């Protein structure tokens with residue numbers, strides 16, 4: 001199959017590209033390398049370095065004539081979207097519209113959108129949050145992702161292609177940016193490798209739902225192979241606190257890691273977890289990698305990357 005992966009030089013996208021290449025698919029990556037890395041792009045895939053906001057991207061897509069598109073290119077940070085909502089909308093909405101404008105008449109069969117689970121259901125949702133709950137995104141990032149879902153659904157009806165939206169929880173694993181604000185496991189794994197204290201904002205009891213990147217890739221492949229349409233949470237259903245992560249990392253490292261407490265981050269969501277039962281029954285997907293295994297793999301990757 002000819003498959004386009006936008007954001008294929010990034011953390012999740014590059015793992016997805018590796019898996020698609022391993023299946024023998026012909027893969028084109030469009031990425032502006034703003035946070036992705038050329039070195040992460042599989043040598044068997046073709047990389048076009050381009051910003052999805054520029055009109056020329058439509059020509060690249062029309063020339064390639066993909067049968068399937070995985071759309072991952074995005075401004076991915078909630079705090080960044082609160083500071084720069086316009087930039088967030090330009091990438092996450094206008095960029096998407098640019099891609100959508102290329103699609104009529106090219107024979108596209110499937111569009112798989114990467115939305116968000118963590119920023120979709122609001123702070124007061126009953127946990128684990130299922131897709132039946134009302135969408136209540138509170139950040140520009142979440143609002144743009146919800147609008148993206150609607151744009152893709154509208155376009156799939158108008159232009160007759162299959163649309164699947166995945167709403168991942170907090171993804172972690174090798175190649176995640178340890179300098180960002182979202183990748184708590186990456187940040188702490190790197191600090192553990194560098195023998196720095198574990199920095200904890202507030203009590204450390206805030207929870208998130210963590211899914212290892214290889215499990216997310218399996219969900220993407222399940223979506224590619226499925227004849228269904230719809231929106232699916234991709235998560236473990238479990239809440240994990242920052243203190244739980246540190247406990248797991250301490251186990252991996254073999255000694256208790258020291259904690260350095262910092263003031264609480266104002267406005268941060270307290271708890272989050274996704275119910276992914278629908279992905280289980282419809283896409284036959286469920287996570288396979290335990291948190292302990294995933295943290296071990298992530299720590300080992302950062303240790304190797306550190307030389």
Ligand SMILES: NC(=O)c1ccc[n+]([C@@H]2O[C@H](COP(=O)([O-])OP(=O)(O)OC[C@H]3O[C@@H](n4cnc5c(N)ncnc54)[C@H](O)[C@@H]3O)[C@@H](O)[C@H]2O)c1
Pocket residue numbers: 006007008009010011012013030031032033034035036037050051052053071072073074075076091095114115116117118167168169170171172182
């Ligand atoms: N990491 C998570 O926990 C998580 C959770 C839910 C959803 N997501 C979504 O998954 C997708 C991938 O996220 P990630 O964590 O791999 O982040 P990432 O930053 O590693 O990947 C995003 C990629 O998009 C590229 N990009 C950004 N702006 C672009 C532009 N204007 N034009 C072309 N390319 C551009 C970046 O260079 C990067 O390679 C995003 O859509 C994100 O919103 C991520």
